[in-house]
Amino acid sequence: MSDIGKVRLRVPSSIKAGDVVRVRCLVIHPMERIERDKAGKIIDKKYRYIDKVTVTYLGKTVVSFDTTQNISENPFFAFTFRATDPGKLAVTFHDTHGATYEGTADIAFG
Amino acid sequence: MAEVQGLTRRAMLGTLGAVGVAAATAVTLAPRAATAQALGQNESVDAALKRVFGSRAMKDGSGMIKLDIPLIAENGAVVPVSVEVNAPMTPQGYVKHIYVIADKNRIPIVTRAVLTPESGQAYVGANIRLGETGDVRAIVEQSDGTLLQVKREVKVTVGGCGG
Numbered sequence: 598m599s600d601i602g603k604v605r606l607r608v609p610s611s612i613k614a615g616d617v618v619r620v621r622c623l624v625i626h627p628m629e630r631i632e633r634d635k636a637g638k639i640i641d642k643k644y645r646y647i648d649k650v651t652v653t654y655l656g657k658t659v660v661s662f663d664t665t666q667n668i669s670e671n672p673f674f675a676f677t678f679r680a681t682d683p684g685k686l687a688v689t690f691h692d693t694h695g696a697t698y699e700g701t702a703d704i705a706f707g
Numbered sequence: 708m709a710e711v712q713g714l715t716r717r718a719m720l721g722t723l724g725a726v727g728v729a730a731a732t733a734v735t736l737a738p739r740a741a742t743a744q745a746l747g748q749n750e751s752v753d754a755a756l757k758r759v760f761g762s763r764a765m766k767d768g769s770g771m772i773k774l775d776i777p778l779i780a781e782n783g784a785v786v787p788v789s790v791e792v793n794a795p796m797t798p799q800g801y802v803k804h805i806y807v808i809a810d811k812n813r814i815p816i817v818t819r820a821v822l823t824p825e826s827g828q829a830y831v832g833a834n835i836r837l838g839e840t841g842d843v844r845a846i847v848e849q850s851d852g853t854l855l856q857v858k859r860e861v862k863v864t865v866g867g868c869g870g
Binding site: 617618619621630631639648654657658659660661662663664665666667668669670671672673674675676677678679 | 746749784785786787789809812813814816817818819820821822823825826827828830831832833834835836867
């Protein structure tokens with residue numbers, strides 16, 4: 598459990614200016630699923646899962662995901678962005694308990 | 708003090724409910740908490756589609772959308788899915804939203820990706836859960852409001868939604 602919030606971000610090793618880059622990212626998170634009691638009724642509690650993912654590049658939002666509990670445990674997301682300038686790519690995960698986890702990658706042209 | 712708090716809270720909840728109804732019908736973006744909550748509701752897929760898209764016409768997008776998902780998912784807890792749309796991404800016209808919807812899940816709407824022209828290409832991928840065998844659809848909303856849909860049946864050997 599102590600690993601919650603570890604973010605891994607994968608960008609291709611060589612990027613040229615103007616390329617459309619595919620990025621893969623993963624976060625360690627339990628993504629609690631809905632629990633039911635014996636009668637099949639949903640147990641009412643505040644489930645802890647990621648409900649928002651935002652990707653920013655050079656401070657501007659490029660892609661965002663609104664997610665529900667249907668996303669698997671330790672969520673994986675893939676997306677693309679157009680690399681125009683060297684700078685920072687940041688992926689931020691928000692969960693329903695108010696925690697945020699961030700992973701960053703420096704985009705540089707080789 | 709407690710009474711005052713109770714009153715305001717009740718009033719607040721009433722207003723929030725009204726806002727929620729308004730947000731469901733309006734196309735405008737509601738605040739983050741409201742959208743996230745409204746997105747994942749326990750309902751049938753028809754109700755979900757009606758709630759999100761209203762009665763807008765949905766075209767067949769099989770020529771444009773590539774929905775990549777295994778035909779047989781041995782483990783419903785982790786099913787890789789990716790959606791790629793063959794459409795230009797320019798400020799004049801781009802893919803605005805990509806929805807992934809699992810028909811047989813108790814909460815049918817899995818995720819909504821919000822794209823911008825800076826995305827460069829309309830491509831998203833994620834690992835999702837599937838409760839049982841059923842259709843998985845990808846619905847694409849373009850910036851001019853056009854809706855395109857593709858769906859594919861996925862056989863699930865072991866369900867992954869629990870409960």
